[in-house]
Amino acid sequence: xxxxSHTEDDRLKMLHALGIESxxxxxxxxxxxHRLRDLLAMETGRTEPELMRSFRERAAANRPxxxxxxxxxxxxxxxxxxxxxxxxxxxxxxxxAYTPYQAEVSQGTLQVIFEFQTHVSRLTELPVANAxxxxxxxALAEAVLMAARVTRRxxxxxxxxxxxxxxxxxxRYCEGxxxxxxxxxxxxxxxxxxxxxxxxxxxxxxxxxVQTPGYFGVIEKPWTFSxxxxxxxxxxxxxxxxxxxxxxxxxxxxxxxxAVGEAQPLGGDMNFGGPLLGIMACTNKLIxxxxxxxxxxxxxxxxxxAYVLTLQTREQHIRREKASSNxxxxxxxxxxxxxxxxxLLGETGFVELGRSCFAAAxxxxxxxxxxxxxxxxxxGPFFREFVVTCxxxxxxxVHAARERGVFAGIPLSRYFGxxxxxxxxxxxxxxxxxxxxxxxxxxxxxxx
Amino acid sequence: MPDTIYKKSRPGRHGFRVAxxxxxxxxxxxxxxxxxxxxxxxxxxxxxxxYVELSTLNHHVDKDLYPLGSCTMKYNPKVNEEVAALAGFxxxxxxxxERDVQGALGVIHDLEDQLAVVSGMDAVTLQPAAGAHGELTxxxxxxxxxxxxxxxxxxxxxxxxxxHGTNPASAKIAGLEPETIHSGADGRIDVAALRExxxxxxxxxxxxxxxxxxxxxxxxxxITAAVHKVGGLCYMDGTNMNALMGQxxxxxxxxxxxxxxxxxxxxxPHGGGGPGSGPVAVKSHLEPFLPGPxxxxxxxxxxxxxxxxxxxxxVHSFFGNFGIYLRAxxxxxxxxxxxxxxxxxxxxxxxxxxxxxxxxxYPIPYGQRCxxxxxxxxxxxxxxxxxxxxxxxxxxxxxxxxxxxxxPLVVQEAIMVEPTETETLETLDRFADTMLDIAREAxxxxxxLTLAPxxxxxxxxxxxxxxxHPVITAPGRESx
Numbered sequence: 032x033x034x035x036s037h038t039e040d041d042r043l044k045m046l047h048a049l050g051i052e053s054x055x056x057x058x059x060x061x062x063x064x065h066r067l068r069d070l071l072a073m074e075t076g077r078t079e080p081e082l083m084r085s086f087r088e089r090a091a092a093n094r095p096x097x098x099x100x101x102x103x104x105x106x107x108x109x110x111x112x113x114x115x116x117x118x119x120x121x122x123x124x125x126x127x128a129y130t131p132y133q134a135e136v137s138q139g140t141l142q143v144i145f146e147f148q149t150h151v152s153r154l155t156e157l158p159v160a161n162a163x164x165x166x167x168x169x170a171l172a173e174a175v176l177m178a179a180r181v182t183r184r185x186x187x188x189x190x191x192x193x194x195x196x197x198x199x200x201x202x203r204y205c206e207g208x209x210x211x212x213x214x215x216x217x218x219x220x221x222x223x224x225x226x227x228x229x230x231x232x233x234x235x236x237x238x239x240x241v242q243t244p245g246y247f248g249v250i251e252k253p254w255t256f257s258x259x260x261x262x263x264x265x266x267x268x269x270x271x272x273x274x275x276x277x278x279x280x281x282x283x284x285x286x287x288x289x290a291v292g293e294a295q296p297l298g299g300d301m302n303f304g305g306p307l308l309g310i311m312a313c314t315n316k317l318i319x320x321x322x323x324x325x326x327x328x329x330x331x332x333x334x335x336x337a338y339v340l341t342l343q344t345r346e347q348h349i350r351r352e353k354a355s356s357n358x359x360x361x362x363x364x365x366x367x368x369x370x371x372x373x374x375l376l377g378e379t380g381f382v383e384l385g386r387s388c389f390a391a392a393x394x395x396x397x398x399x400x401x402x403x404x405x406x407x408x409x410x411g412p413f414f415r416e417f418v419v420t421c422x423x424x425x426x427x428x429v430h431a432a433r434e435r436g437v438f439a440g441i442p443l444s445r446y447f448g449x450x451x452x453x454x455x456x457x458x459x460x461x462x463x464x465x466x467x468x469x470x471x472x473x474x475x476x477x478x479x
Numbered sequence: 480m481p482d483t484i485y486k487k488s489r490p491g492r493h494g495f496r497v498a499x500x501x502x503x504x505x506x507x508x509x510x511x512x513x514x515x516x517x518x519x520x521x522x523x524x525x526x527x528x529x530y531v532e533l534s535t536l537n538h539h540v541d542k543d544l545y546p547l548g549s550c551t552m553k554y555n556p557k558v559n560e561e562v563a564a565l566a567g568f569x570x571x572x573x574x575x576x577e578r579d580v581q582g583a584l585g586v587i588h589d590l591e592d593q594l595a596v597v598s599g600m601d602a603v604t605l606q607p608a609a610g611a612h613g614e615l616t617x618x619x620x621x622x623x624x625x626x627x628x629x630x631x632x633x634x635x636x637x638x639x640x641x642x643h644g645t646n647p648a649s650a651k652i653a654g655l656e657p658e659t660i661h662s663g664a665d666g667r668i669d670v671a672a673l674r675e676x677x678x679x680x681x682x683x684x685x686x687x688x689x690x691x692x693x694x695x696x697x698x699x700x701x702i703t704a705a706v707h708k709v710g711g712l713c714y715m716d717g718t719n720m721n722a723l724m725g726q727x728x729x730x731x732x733x734x735x736x737x738x739x740x741x742x743x744x745x746x747x748p749h750g751g752g753g754p755g756s757g758p759v760a761v762k763s764h765l766e767p768f769l770p771g772p773x774x775x776x777x778x779x780x781x782x783x784x785x786x787x788x789x790x791x792x793x794v795h796s797f798f799g800n801f802g803i804y805l806r807a808x809x810x811x812x813x814x815x816x817x818x819x820x821x822x823x824x825x826x827x828x829x830x831x832x833x834x835x836x837x838x839x840x841y842p843i844p845y846g847q848r849c850x851x852x853x854x855x856x857x858x859x860x861x862x863x864x865x866x867x868x869x870x871x872x873x874x875x876x877x878x879x880x881x882x883x884x885x886x887p888l889v890v891q892e893a894i895m896v897e898p899t900e901t902e903t904l905e906t907l908d909r910f911a912d913t914m915l916d917i918a919r920e921a922x923x924x925x926x927x928l929t930l931a932p933x934x935x936x937x938x939x940x941x942x943x944x945x946x947x948h949p950v951i952t953a954p955g956r957e958s959x
Contacts, residue, residue, distance in 0.1 A: 032821045033813050034554050034746075034901050037828075041904040045832045054824040057831055057850070058726050060695040065731045067820075071596050071724075076815030079558050086809065090567025092582030097570025105574055106796055113495045115523055123541035124534035127555050130752040133881050135872070135935040136538035138480060140751040143533060146484055149952040153517040159951060162752065165608035168796040176652070199792045203619060203770075207654020250510055278504055280512055293796070303583050304573025304797025305608065306754035318949065324752065327945035336480045337937040341945040347611070348886075352647035352657045359611040359645050364750030374484045375494040375526045378518040387498030393505070412506055433576055441574050461497050 033076065097301060100467045101438035104416045104458020105246065106167065106194050107304055108296045110274065110384075111462055112372075116298040119371045120364055130324075130360070134339045135331075140363065141338035144326040147370040154276040154373075155269075155290040156283030157312035161323035162361040164309030167293035168197040171240065171270055172204035173322045173356055174289045174311065178238030178266040179210050180355075181320050186211045186235040188265075190223050192245025195446040197270065210237070221249035221409030221418075225256045232263040241287075242270035243279075247418045247456065249411035250279060257286035273297055273310065275414045277385025282312075289313045296460075298372030299365055308365035319345060322356030384461055388415035392459040395468045399457070402476045408454055416458040418443065421475070425455040432474035439471060480937065481532050483953045488519035494526055517955075536936045537751075538880045544906055548852045548883035548895025549643070549691055551721045551743035553826075556813065559746070559806035568805055573797040577782050584781035587774045587798065590808045591758075594739060597811075597819070598717075599730025600760035604769045606799040610718060611645040613738030613757025614685075616770060616794050618653035620761065621683050621712050621736060623768040623791045633682040633711070639668060641691045641887040646716060655682055662889050666692045666845035668702055677709045687716040688729065691887040691895070693830065693849035695722075703733025712736060712765075720744040721899070722827055722851035725820030729760075736761045745807035756803040770794050825900035826851040829907060833898055836911035840918040844890055852897035854890045865921045867892040869928035872939065873920065876932045877913045 037045070046052065058066060077085065097109050120126065124139060131137030131144075144162045151160035164170035175187050187205070189198060189212055198212075205212060213231060218224045223241065232239075239260045243251035253267065260267045269282035271292035282290040294308040295301070313321050319342060327341035347354035376384060392415040399405050404422025421428045425442035432439035440458065443451035457471075504511070521529070538545070545552035563569065571583055591603040607613035618636070625633045636650040636657045647657035660676060663669030667690070684706045689695045696702060703713045715729045715737035721744045723729070729737050741747050742755040749755070761769060767789040775784045814822060827850050834843055834853040841855035857867035871881035871894070883895035898907060920927045932938060 032818045034556060035821060035825045036901070036903045037825060042828070045828055045904065048835055049828075049831055054828050057824075057827040057848070058695075060697045060848070060850075061727045062697070062700055062732075065700070065727050067726055067728065070816035070820060073593060073596050073816045073819075074812070076818045077812055079813070082558060082809055082813050083561065085812065086562045086565060086805070087567075089582040089585055090565040092585065093567045093571055094575075094579035095567055095570030096572035096575055098566060101572060103572040103574045107573055109570075109572065111497060113523075115495070115527055119527070119530045119534075121560065122531070122534050123555075124537045124539050125751055126560075126748045127540040128537045128751045129545060129547060129550055129552060129749045129880075133538070133871070133875060134940040135932050135937055136875050136880065137536075137751075138936050139533040139535065139537035142480060142483070142536075143530070143751070145951070146953070149483070149485070150518065152952045165612060165754075166796045169608070169612070169794070194796075196793065196796050200794060200796065203792055203794055204652065207619070207622065207652060209654075250506075252509070254509070276512075277516070278506075278512060279510060284513075300569040300802070301572050302569055303571040303580065303801040305795065305800040306802050307796060318951075325949065325951055328950040329941045329945040331937040331940050333938055335937055337940045338480070339940040339942055339945050341942065341949045341951070344946075347644040347648035349644065350648070351644045352651045354644065354648045354651075357611045357615055357645050357648035357652050358609070359643075360609045360753035360755050362608075362750075362754045363752030364748070365754055367751065371526065371530055374519055374521060374529070375523060376496075376518070377488075377492070377494050377520045378515055379493050379520060380496045381516065381518055383496060383498045383501050386501035386504055389504040389506075390501055412510060429576075433579075438572070438575065445574075 096438055099436060099438055100470050102440045102457045102471060103438050105441045105456055106196065106293050107301050108458060108460055109301060109462060110296045110460045112298055112300060113375055115375055116368050116371045120368045125367050126364060131340060134337065138338060141326050143367050143370050145328060145338050147366045148326060150370060150373045151310050151312050154273055154281065155271065155312040156281035157290055158315050159318045159321065160312040161321055161325050163366040164311055164323055165362060166307035166309045167270065167291060168200035170291035170309030170311050171197050172201045174268045174291050175201055175238060176204060176208060177289065177320055178268060179208065181317065182237040182264060182266060184235055184237035185209055186213060187237055188213050188215050188231055188239045190215045190240060190242060190245065191217045192247055193240060193242050194246045220411035221247050222251050222411050228256055229259050232259060232265065236263055236265040238266045238268050240268045240270060244272060244275055244414045244416065247409060248413040248416035249409050250414060254285040261286065274385060274388065277381045278389060279414065288317060294369050297369035299368055306362060306365050308362045308369055320355060322358050324361050387461040388459060391461065391463050392417065395459055398468055398472050402472055405475060415460065416456065419455045419457050421453045421455055424452050428455060428475060435474045437470050437474040439474060484519045484521060484529055485953045487521050487525055487529065490520055492520045492522050494521055494523050543878055544902055544910055545880040546882045546896045546898050547880065548897045549718055551897060551899055553746055553899035554901035555746055555748040556810060559809045562809040563802050563805040581780050584774050586804055586808055588781055590804045593811050594758055594760055597724050598737060598760040599728025601763040602766040602769060603758050603760045605758045605804055606770055606793065606795050607757035607759060608795055608800050609753060609755040610738060610740040610757040611649055612794065613759050614645055614649035615652055617714055617736045617738055617759045618650055618655060618683065619791050620765055620768045622653055622655060624765055625682055627789060633680055635681045636683045636685055637676060637681060638685045641889055642685065642687050643718065646685050666694050667696050670698050670701060673702065674705055677705060679709055681709055681711040683712050683714050685714040685716060687718060689719050689722050689850040692845045692854050693852040694845060695850055699732050718743060719851060722823055724823045726823050730762065736765055741803050741807040746810045747803045747806040754800045754803060756800045822900045829898040829900060829902060833896060833907055833911060837914055840915055841894060852895060854887065855894045856890050857892040857894050860921045863921050863925040865925050865928050867894055869931060870917055873917050873928045873931040876934045879910060879913065
């Protein structure tokens with residue numbers, strides 16, 4: 032059998048030591064009428080080459096966006112993954128280790144998390160970051176619960192520009208907590224309608240969520256309303272795109288109390304949407320209210336620098352139902368990838384990457400804007416993603432483009448119904464070039 | 480410890496660059512960062528050496544035994560990594576057209592199918608990203624079920640004291656009320672006491688099977704029948720499925736809902752803490768409430784089923800940790816029906832063998848016959864000033880990882896050992912010999928334990944200082 036290694040001699044020796052005739056006796060406490068006499072109804076095992084063949088065939092039945100000309104975004108992006116990131120993340124020392132509960136033999140994982148926390152803290156300009164969450168959606172849901180716990184209030188305001196998939200998960204977590212979710216509309220420019228937001232700020236509001244850039248790509252100006260949010264006694268929760276923080280003002284600089292985001296673009300593959308990497312950062316004041324694992328620098332008994340998991344009394348294995356969350360794992364290996372990614376790009380490479388995405392997105396936006404029957408839905412500033420208005424249904428446009436081998440983007444009717452049926456969400460990364468843009472334009476508005 | 484990557488930074492060094500000529504963005508200043516981020520400036524060779532050096536400081540399964548109870552640290556087959564790295568999977572975007580992701584939908588469908596076969600359940604969602612996330616999802620499904628039956632007042636969730644702490648925490652987030660039930664003298668559920676707690680407000684009984692003592696609830700069908708009689712549901716925490724697969728199906732025992740841990744039972748790597756995957760399997764009466772989107776067969780292929788009104792919405796941004804499904808499905812297909820049954824057999828054989836070899840020195844309060852793991856006690860060494868923590872730390876000196884400690888709480892100075900099926904007899908004997916040596920040391924040279932470890936990259940780390948004054952980021956940007 033694969034991966035087990037007892038010889039018949041070993042087996043007999045062990046059975047003898049236990050004074051039993053066969054392994055069956057080990058399962059004697061299972062009611063006999065429910066013991067499986069036959070094998071499970073599944074196929075017999077395959078050899079490794081047979082297995083690879085089967086999965087190669089399955090893989091060949093897909094048409095991966097990464098190998099096509101694709102403008103799909105909406106939370107998962109096709110950025111270049113440096114070879115060194117894959118190499119480090121595939122090391123068994125990181126991949127096959129458990130949670131670093133035994134600090135003495137886990138300093139590698141612990142220091143990586145410490146550097147991850149530092150990277151996230153610097154990107155967000157918030158002093159505290161945890162060791163990661165499942166994805167942005169669950170990170171946001173946890174942030175919303177945290178805001179309600181901290182303020183002891185029960186309303187949270189969500190902008191109309193929130194990723195609809197994140198909104199759905201937030202709803203799931205809030206149903207059990209009697210937290211009311213209210214929507215804040217957008218202005219004509221596509222950012223949050225600040226006047227409407229102010230109208231909704233009352234003493235029931237625990238938190239205000241701001242996604243910037245929003246799902247429709249528009250960059251917010253939260254500094255114009257962050258004081259109002261705080262004056263109302265609410266927390267300001269930022270949903271960020273870490274790639275955008277290469278060039279854009281960080282949440283900490285405009286008063287966010289908690290920042291979450293999707294860090295898949297930091298060295299993660301798209302993987303059909305998982306595993307992803309949720310990040311979470313917050314102010315010093317909130318550190319003991321934050322869910323998830325946290326690593327601290329400390330010293331060992333000889334006075335040497337060392338790292339260790341800390342503030343575990345917040346966590347479920349100690350606090351049980353009084354814990355700040357039920358989360359038990361982090362996305363360790365994904366966080367390792369993000370850490371190596373940011374170290375490898377460094378200050379220079381990361382800022383250049385952000386600039387490149389911005390420039391490329393604006394180049395494409397200008398090309399599309401010039402097409403007959405196409406335009407930009409919002410005039411607000413954007414980073415690397417924007418909404419195109421089409422001259423016909425966006426889903427038809429997407430289907431036609433697919434025939435030409437171009438994945439044009441996400442038709443917004445998928446989430447927002449017929450009122451946005453002509454709108455298409457288009458994302459650009461540093462991997463695109465002008466030829467890709469020409470292919471998209473040609474697919475949108477075929478010549479002749 | 481090695482310096483942080485920040486200390487290795489020197490202005491002017493570059494690693495990975497894609498766009499050296501990218502222009503400064505044309506945006507008003509108010510939108511832009513007003514200073515550097517503070518990321519390091521290092522070269523690719525430096526980055527490689529830095530993280531390779533860090534990696535050497537870790538214990539990991541590919542190095543030696545990792546006997547953590549309830550964590551199932553089995554070998555992670557390398558072919559699974561090759562499967563998951565195939566560009567036809569890793570390059571898929573979750574918003575792609577269904578026609579372009581048929582292979583991926585087939586993987587989801589087939590893995591759901593295989594997990595249903597293993598569990599004896601009727602339907603599976605793979606969406607939850609971890610075991611605790613699976614618990615939460617299963618309980619949200621249960622709540623939706625009772626809501627739909629017009630019984631929103633059913634909120635009590637009964638959980639044994641030996642359960643993992645995520646159980647009560649998950650119940651709380653699901654909007655239910657966790658309550659502790661105490662284990663009986665034999666380490667199992669006290670069925671009579673349980674019956675007294677059952678009434679029409681009980682939503683769910685949440686059991687770990689086998690429990691964290693490594694014991695199978697031998698009166699399980701009596702227990703599940705009693706819960707069903709008052710209209711409640713039975714949830715099985717599948718963290719210990721490695722003891723059961725191919726031997727018995729939770730669905731046959733009266734469970735309505737359970738979760739798996741693919742990173743335990745189905746050999747996907749733990750990654751230093753994740754990503755995991757916590758699929759939820761249910762009986763047909765709960766299927767209508769499983770979170771969407773659901774994959775279904777359509778002709779020769781697959782599609783996402785239309786959303787139905789009863790379903791609870793998604794619990795993940797997309798479809799969960801797809802990359803983990805590939806590894807788990809590859810594992811199941813590699814083992815096949817016979818390999819799966821063999822794996823649980825050997826897991827239990829290994830655990831019982833170790834229990835037998837250690838039992839004289841480390842008493843096992845709840846009997847000598849266990850399933851895939853057992854809980855011994857280090858209590859007798861207290862008279863030498865030695866605690867279980869010290870025994871665990873001494874194991875690190877001998878190159879082993881420590882077992883799970885001080886859990887479950889019903890055993891004094893608990894030492895919870897799960898060897899898994901992938902260890903050789905030589906390794907088991909080496910571990911047992913070492914444990915017996917440590918017992919001798921505890922009597923003759925207790926300081927070797929209380930001062931341990933001494934051969935590890937660092938020695939015991941000051942947790943108290945870290946708790947009082949947590950330092951969770953490297954010194955400020957100005958000092959890089």
